[in-house]
Amino acid sequence: MQHFSYATTHRHTCNKALYVAMALLFGSFGVHKFCAGRVWMGLFYAVFSWTFIPGIIGIIEGIWAAFKPTDSLGAIVV
Numbered sequence: 001m002q003h004f005s006y007a008t009t010h011r012h013t014c015n016k017a018l019y020v021a022m023a024l025l026f027g028s029f030g031v032h033k034f035c036a037g038r039v040w041m042g043l044f045y046a047v048f049s050w051t052f053i054p055g056i057i058g059i060i061e062g063i064w065a066a067f068k069p070t071d072s073l074g075a076i077v078v
Contacts, residue, residue, distance in 0.1 A: 005071040012036045020062050027058015036078040039046045 006013045014036040022032035030045025045054040068076045 005073050006071045006075050006077050007073075008078045012078050013071075014078055016065065016068065016070050016074055016076045018078060019078060020066050022065055023058045023062030023065060028052065028055030030054060030058075032058060032061065032078075038077060038078070 003024055014032075019032050019035055022035050026032070028045065028049045030042035030049070033039075033042035033045055044060070048054055065076060065078065
């Protein structure tokens with residue numbers, strides 16, 4: 001069986017289960033963005049976490065990521 005990984009062709013990948021959990025639980029602080037290697041977006045979410053807008057966006061991103069296809073290692077492109 002041949003294994004393929006999104007990490008070889010895409011810069012920002014993350015384990016699907018970890019990304020979804022972090023987006024739903026800690027999305028307002030941008031933890032899921034740090035997990036995916038998007039540090040600047042994570043900082044942006046953290047700075048504006050007091051507005052609750054990143055929390056709403058985090059929930060939407062978590063639900064959206066739950067339906068994305070994974071590679072053979074369980075990673076998704078974010």
